[in-house]
Amino acid sequence: MSQPGVMDETVKSRAGLALNDDFLRKAVKFTTERLRNGKKAASEEHGNWEEWRERGRQIRLHTIAHLDYYLNEFVNNARANGVHIHFADTSAEAASIALDIAMHKQASSVVKSKSMVSEEVHLNHVLEKAGIEAIETDLGEYIIQLAGEAPSHIVIPAIHKNRYQIAELLSKEAGEILEPDTTVLAGFVRKKLREKFLEADIGLTGCNFAIAETGSMVLFENEGNARMVSTVPKTQITLMGMERIIPSWADLEVMATLLPRSATGQKLTMYMSGITGPRRSADADGPDEMHIIIVDNGRSLQLGDPEFQELLNCIRCGACLNACPVYRHIGGHAYGGTYSGPIGAVLTPALNGNIEEWNDIASASSLCGACYEACPVKIPLHDMLVYLRRRKVEEGHGNKLETMGMKGFAAVAANSKRFALAIRLGQIGQKTVVRNEGISLKLGPLKGWNTYRIAPSLAKKSFRQQWDILDRELDQQQYAAMDTSVRERMQQIVRDRGQGGSKHGK
Ligand code: SF4
Known part of the structure; x- marks a missing residue:
C-alpha cells in the first residue's frame, strides 16, 4: 500500500519532512547502524566472503541470462507437484488473480507473511475493497498496517518507528495501555495473530527463491509467521517476482549464505521453509490447494538492457539501504515507491518504465558506491544511478539550471587559464560567506544543499x-x-x- 498522498510531493519535500522528524532519524540511524555492524561481523567471520559474493553474482548472472529456460523448468515441475501456476503481466492483473482465487474460495480473511510484491501490486487495498480482510502477520508489517503506512525498508518495514510509537499504536488496537516493553508488545501481537491464523481461509506468502530443478519455493524468516501462513489455511497463494528463480538446491546454499548475513548479520534466519506443492496424504499439515502467481510488472523491460539487466539479480537483502548515507538520514518513505534506498532509486523508475514521474529519485544519491560494496551479488547501483540521470536528460527531463551550470563548468574546466581565474575569483568572492572554514549560504540553488550541511570552502591555496x-x-x-x-x-x-x-x- 502506498503511503496516502505520498506521490503528491517531490523527493525533496518528502526528504525535508523526514529530516525534520527527529524520532525517525534516530530510529533509522540506530537500526541501520546495528544491521551494518551485524553484516560486517558476519561477513568477516565467514572468512571467504568476497569469493562467495562473486559466486552469488555468477549464479544470478547465469540465471537471468537464461531466465526463460529456468522459468519453464520451474513451472513444469511446480505443476507436476500439483501447484496452480498463474502469470501476471501487470500489478493490476496480479492483484485481480489473487482476488479471483479468494472470491472463488468465498474467503472472508487472508493472512499474509511478508511480501514486497504484494506491496508492489497494492493487494491489501484490492482485497479490502472487495470486503476481504487482509492481515499482515510479520510484526513490522502488522505495525505499519495499523499505522496505515507503507514499509520504509525492504527487511525491517517499521524501521522508522521507536517502541513508544509502536506501544501507542498497539494500545489503540488492544483497547488498553500497553507498556513500551518489547516482550509485552510482541506478546500482545502473538496472541492476537494466533486467532487470525486459525480463522483465515487463505494464507498468502512472498517467495525468496524458487528452485527450478524441483519446482519448490523457499522462504527465509525469523518469526515463524510465514510457516503458520503456509501450513494452517486450506488454500495458499504465493506471489513471486519472475526473477526469483535459481537453478538448483546447490545454488541455494550460496544464496542462504549471502542473504541472511547481508540482511540481518545472521548466519541463517530462525526459519527456512522449502515448500514443494500442496499437502500430500501423508503430510501432517499444509494447504490442500496451492497457487503461485508469477509477476512481471515491468521486470521484463530490464531483460536485454545492458545497463539495467543486473537489477534482476537483486535478492532483496536491504544491505544497500543500510549502507547508504542518504537512506540513513531520510528513511524509506521519502523515496515515494514500494522500494527505497539505492535499489529503490533505480528499481522504481525501471519497473514503471516512466522516468518523467520519478525523475528526481535518481538524484537522491551521493554516488559514493557504498551500495555496491554492501551488495552480496555486486550490483553496480552507483553506475545505474548515473545511467538513469543520463537517460533523464536525454528524455528532456533535466533541470535547466543544472544543465546550464554543467555547461558553464565544462567551459571553465576545459581551459587551464579560465580554471585558474575561476578559482582565484572564488577564493576572493567566498570571503563574505565563509564561516568556520565552511560555506552555509542558504540562497538560490545552494539553499537545498546548505540547509542541512556546511559545504567546504575553497582552500586558501589551491x-x-x-x-x-x-x-x-x-x-x-x-x-x-x-x-x-x-x-x-x-x-x-x-x-x-x-x-x-x-x-x-x-
Ligand atoms: S541491490 Fe544488492 S544490496 Fe540492495 S537489496 Fe538488492 S541484493 Fe541487497
Whole structure:
C-alpha cells in the first residue's frame, strides 16, 4: 500500500519532512547502524566472503541470462507437484488473480507473511475493497498496517518507528495501555495473530527463491509467521517476482549464505521453509490447494538492457539501504515507491518504465558506491544511478539550471587559464560567506544543499597554486632523485597545463 498522498510531493519535500522528524532519524540511524555492524561481523567471520559474493553474482548472472529456460523448468515441475501456476503481466492483473482465487474460495480473511510484491501490486487495498480482510502477520508489517503506512525498508518495514510509537499504536488496537516493553508488545501481537491464523481461509506468502530443478519455493524468516501462513489455511497463494528463480538446491546454499548475513548479520534466519506443492496424504499439515502467481510488472523491460539487466539479480537483502548515507538520514518513505534506498532509486523508475514521474529519485544519491560494496551479488547501483540521470536528460527531463551550470563548468574546466581565474575569483568572492572554514549560504540553488550541511570552502591555496610554488622551489637534483614514473607524471601535468612555465618540464 502506498503511503496516502505520498506521490503528491517531490523527493525533496518528502526528504525535508523526514529530516525534520527527529524520532525517525534516530530510529533509522540506530537500526541501520546495528544491521551494518551485524553484516560486517558476519561477513568477516565467514572468512571467504568476497569469493562467495562473486559466486552469488555468477549464479544470478547465469540465471537471468537464461531466465526463460529456468522459468519453464520451474513451472513444469511446480505443476507436476500439483501447484496452480498463474502469470501476471501487470500489478493490476496480479492483484485481480489473487482476488479471483479468494472470491472463488468465498474467503472472508487472508493472512499474509511478508511480501514486497504484494506491496508492489497494492493487494491489501484490492482485497479490502472487495470486503476481504487482509492481515499482515510479520510484526513490522502488522505495525505499519495499523499505522496505515507503507514499509520504509525492504527487511525491517517499521524501521522508522521507536517502541513508544509502536506501544501507542498497539494500545489503540488492544483497547488498553500497553507498556513500551518489547516482550509485552510482541506478546500482545502473538496472541492476537494466533486467532487470525486459525480463522483465515487463505494464507498468502512472498517467495525468496524458487528452485527450478524441483519446482519448490523457499522462504527465509525469523518469526515463524510465514510457516503458520503456509501450513494452517486450506488454500495458499504465493506471489513471486519472475526473477526469483535459481537453478538448483546447490545454488541455494550460496544464496542462504549471502542473504541472511547481508540482511540481518545472521548466519541463517530462525526459519527456512522449502515448500514443494500442496499437502500430500501423508503430510501432517499444509494447504490442500496451492497457487503461485508469477509477476512481471515491468521486470521484463530490464531483460536485454545492458545497463539495467543486473537489477534482476537483486535478492532483496536491504544491505544497500543500510549502507547508504542518504537512506540513513531520510528513511524509506521519502523515496515515494514500494522500494527505497539505492535499489529503490533505480528499481522504481525501471519497473514503471516512466522516468518523467520519478525523475528526481535518481538524484537522491551521493554516488559514493557504498551500495555496491554492501551488495552480496555486486550490483553496480552507483553506475545505474548515473545511467538513469543520463537517460533523464536525454528524455528532456533535466533541470535547466543544472544543465546550464554543467555547461558553464565544462567551459571553465576545459581551459587551464579560465580554471585558474575561476578559482582565484572564488577564493576572493567566498570571503563574505565563509564561516568556520565552511560555506552555509542558504540562497538560490545552494539553499537545498546548505540547509542541512556546511559545504567546504575553497582552500586558501589551491593544489595548483601550491604546485606552482613546489615547481619553482624544486631543483634539478631533487627531480633527479624522484621515482621516474612520478617525475614523468609531473612533467606531463606541467605540459598539459600548457603554460610552459616550468623550468624542468620541457
Ligand atoms: S541491490 Fe544488492 S544490496 Fe540492495 S537489496 Fe538488492 S541484493 Fe541487497
